[in-house]
Amino acid sequence: MPSQAVVQFIYPKSAASTFNMEYYLNTHWPLVEKLWGPQGLLSWSVTTGGDEADYHVQAVVFWESLDVVKNLTSVEEVMDDVRNFTDATPTRWVGTVVGQIQNSTLEFQAGNS
Numbered sequence: 001m002p003s004q005a006v007v008q009f010i011y012p013k014s015a016a017s018t019f020n021m022e023y024y025l026n027t028h029w030p031l032v033e034k035l036w037g038p039q040g041l042l043s044w045s046v047t048t049g050g051d052e053a054d055y056h057v058q059a060v061v062f063w064e065s066l067d068v069v070k071n072l073t074s075v076e077e078v079m080d081d082v083r084n085f086t087d088a089t090p091t092r093w094v095g096t097v098v099g100q101i102q103n104s105t106l107e108f109q110a111g112n113s
Contacts (some may be wrong), residue, residue: 002065003096004042011056011088019056021048023085032061032078040068056088066096 011019025046033041042062049055063069082090 002067003098005063005066005069006095006097007061007063007069008093009059009061009090010093011058011086011090013054013056013088017056017088018086019088020085021057024057028078028081028085031081035074035078036072039072040064056086062097066094069094 011017013019029044029046032044040063042064044059044061046057046059048057
């Protein structure tokens with residue numbers, strides 16, 4: 001069984017950048033769920049670092065596998081929506097899950113590092 005994939009998006013903060021959290025949570029993520037949920041999106045979370053952080057938000061998105069991420073459709077539609085909530089260009093990081101805690105049980109997926 002392939003390892004789950006994780007994609008992180010970090011939106012950097014500058015003195016001039018803007019970020020509309022209400023739009024991001026209430027419009028962008030429902031769009032992501034609608035388009036990518038049926039394609040293997042498992043879950044997502046969004047964190048903020050507060051006023052002193054050098055980023056607006058960090059989104060962590062879990063997928064069934066890297067193959068799912070590589071073969072997504074509607075990528076252009078989702079990425080075109082970014083301009084509706086920020087003028088910051090996100091940094092994107094893609095990897096695989098090699099261990100995680102679920103239901104208080106540590107699970108390791110050996111050999112997938």
